[in-house]
Amino acid sequence: MPMPQVPFDDRGLAYGDGIFETVLLRDGQPVLWDYHRARLEQGCQRLNIPLPSAQQLVQTWQSPPTSALEVLKLILTRGSGGRGYALPEHVEPRLISRRMPFAANAERWQGGVCVRLCHLRLGHQPLLAGIKHLNRLENVLARQEWQDSRIAEGLLADSSGKMVEATSMNLFWSSNGVLWTPSVDHCGVAGTLRAALLAQGVIREGTLSIDDLPHSERLWVGNSVQGVWPVSELLDAHDNVLATWPMHNAPDPLQGEAHRLLGYREFPASESK
Template identity: 35%
Template sequence: MQALISPFDRSFNYGDGIFTTMQVRAGSILLWPLHLQRLQRAASQLGFAAIDWQRVEQQAHGAVTAAQQVIKLLISRGDAGRGYAPADGCRPNIYVSVSPMPDYRQEQTQGICLQLARLQLAVQPALAGLKHNNRLEQVLLKQELAGTAADDLLVLDQLGFITEATAANVFLQRAGQWYTPALTRAGVAGVMRQHIMQSVDIREVDWTAAELDSVDAMFICNALMGIVPVRRLANRNLAMTDVEQFTKQVIC
């Protein structure tokens, strides 16, 4: 069935919306409470009108049609006329889509190669951490990635701080301690990142690219791929055994 989207929908016009992408395994949505919490925080921070969260939950779980699949849940601020300012009475629209689950087994077992991205993320603390619908930076990053031999890119913000991969969060190990970027200026605070931080002692840091020279191990993660080790960063090999041991602590 083809969805009908109004040409006045603010997500369509301005990227004025939020979304989350969820993995279905054995017929259930993994980490659903964390996905819901993230949507609720983002809607509140962006000043959306009241949302019927019970309806959102019903639509998300009602979209499960297979033992394994991907469900994307998008919430727009709603329909309004021309202009950036939201109109009075603008009510949120909810969209749900499904797609096949990608196979990440090769990346999970063999690891990936990262190189540093040329494009840097804009610094905007008011939007930092949110998975809002304006993803043009990520579109440009994927275009940049396509012109390289790397599997993914490590992205800095405009102040030079390590932020994330093109569509995943980043964790780095030094001397046995795991760290992750604080994401106070840019980037997306992913659900898998939150799950990991609730399960294991992780320190949030503001590191520049210079810190990469002393990193022993590294992985990227999101709600679909899980934990994927980095076997090579630029021209340097990294240890994968520490990532394998770490993964056993946080399997969901």
Template identity: 55%
Template sequence: MLNGDTPLPLDDRGVTYGDGLFETVLVRDGQPYLWDYHMVRLLAGCQRLGIPAPARDELDPLPGRAGPGLHVFKLILTRGSGGRGYLPPASPESRLRWQYLPFAANEQRWREGVRVRHCALRLSIQPMLAGLKHLNRLENVLARREWSDPQTAEGLLCDHEGHLVEATCMNIFWRRRGVLETPRLERCGVAGTLRQALLEQLPMFEVDVGPGHLDEMEALWLGNSIQGIWPVTRLDNDEGKPLVEWKLTDVHREFQNVAQRLLGYPELPKVEKP
């Protein structure tokens, strides 16, 4: 198994077929956040795809090499080379690569919230890949190409059956009739590590909901394990025309601050009344 930030050969199956997995981990002064959640997801992906998993004693020291300050540690694991066409080798030799990138969270989006939009693209339903952070992310790339307005922070994605699933690179959360909910991810979508930690920390339910129900939501958030939680203040349709607006309240802050603590970010003050 090769290691480091060296290039992958052109015959690597991760390059040719997206045959692999990746994790992006927030690291502060060498301390990774939600590390065990990332490792559980990586191992689950290895088991489902049949890729040999690196040993934990090989992986655990890696985030500590990021050095002082805030970084994103990106880890890529591929099946390696070999096989005939799509047929993988009977005994694959997986490849591990990683990279450390300096990072600064967008604190303005924490405080002021974000504008998002619906995407026209619909996610394919494939339960075998649901929840995994695999390397084939072309659907997300196509969805992200749908807008270029810098005022739009994210795009919401539905599957082909019309269920809300996720944003292009974040999970979705909302409060409806006083209850916290998040989309069920048994058919498609990425089961984020922050999402899993919040499900364990809070009374939150996984549900199937269509986009037409978003105007019922008392609060809407997007989040992942790098950026934390962004409250949504405006939702547009897939042409950029406004559909729903929300005012920031202390309900938004309460949910955000659970995530802030999980990621070592500073807690946010209560919303100032006008």
């Protein structure tokens, strides 16, 4: 199905004036939908964009599924109009969506991944922190820093040297047997899987500096589509090895809880790429 055409004067295209969600569909039904809707609502409140009705949102996944697993991307812009940055007198938001078949990468669940620290540092803007707004230029620039396919993700710190997230995933670590994730009060995205794990008391919010990162007991990256990848190797911004972690045969406490929430079995061959 072709994507709908976005008008030249759409404010999401011109200014990044909008928000988006990327939702895992299992057998045609959204996973962690309450958390996605809550973040969508928060984003609308922050940007002062009217929230689509529940019926409008449900319609985006009402067609029959094309595969057991799909990814639904929702993009909501303020619509068209206004003079320059000034808002239009009557806001008519534009909601577009697309569904694509998806296969989770179970090899990364089991074998772990290599990640690297990025040169780029995230700037602080509390008004935009947490929400998934359309202006992701920091993430785009960070992702340009490596081309090596062996590197699965890049880790981002803020301007004060505190770890925040990965380019498209949240960051988790273990210290003294406790599972942690960085705060996203000043910058970064509050992932929906992260929110569910916090709500269930599986993880806590904490602070982790760049210097302390290599000394974590264990390290993970994860989101509500890919699940949780344990980190086996950490590189610095020049691709020098900073730390390695052995992969364990024992059940992974964070991955187990996260994949239960997402409906993933431990290492299903049928869901690997």
